[in-house]
Amino acid sequence: xxxxxxxxxxxxxxxxxxxxxxxxxxxxxxxxxxxxxxxxxxxxxxxxxxxxxxxxxxxxxxxxxxxxxxxxxxxxxxxxxxxxxxxxxxxxxxxxxxxxxxxxxxxxxxxxxxxxxxxxxxxxxxxxxxxxxxxxxxxxxxxx
Numbered sequence: 001x002x003x004x005x006x007x008x009x010x011x012x013x014x015x016x017x018x019x020x021x022x023x024x025x026x027x028x029x030x031x032x033x034x035x036x037x038x039x040x041x042x043x044x045x046x047x048x049x050x051x052x053x054x055x056x057x058x059x060x061x062x063x064x065x066x067x068x069x070x071x072x073x074x075x076x077x078x079x080x081x082x083x084x085x086x087x088x089x090x091x092x093x094x095x096x097x098x099x100x101x102x103x104x105x106x107x108x109x110x111x112x113x114x115x116x117x118x119x120x121x122x123x124x125x126x127x128x129x130x131x132x133x134x135x136x137x138x139x140x141x142x143x144x
Contacts, residue, residue, distance in 0.1 A: 033040040035048060104123075107114040111131065117124040122141040129135075 034044055036042045036045045104116045104118040107116070111129070113128040113130060115124075115126040115128075117126075122139050125138045125140070127136045127138075
């Protein structure tokens with residue numbers, strides 16, 4: 001009988017808790033952003049900045065490579081040199097090989113031996129420096 005009373009009391013308490021609306025309490029879920037840029041606490045800004053700097057894997061560039069610290073006159077000089085050399089090489093190619101461009105064959109230019117071959121799928125250019133034995137091979141495929 002005693003077991004029955006204990007079970008009855010436990011069952012009554014459980015039913016009271018489950019049925020009674022006053023026993024259920026809840027609150028509204030509120031999400032607050034951490035980043036102050038999106039409405040979070042402004043005191044988080046320094047912590048977020050230091051955390052981002054600690055994770056930054058990029059190294060600082062040299063001061064000379066900064067855009068503001070470069071000399072415009074030096075940039076102009078190097079740009080002009082590149083353009084003159086480009087025009088000169090284009091003119092030399094046009095003079096040496098005509099309007100058709102470079103044709104396949106064996107060429108000796110400026111101490112280099114250049115072999116140009118042509119096949120169905122590409123053009124091959126082999127440049128050999130006889131003094132050092134260095135060799136460079138470039139294959140340019142045809143795209144249709």
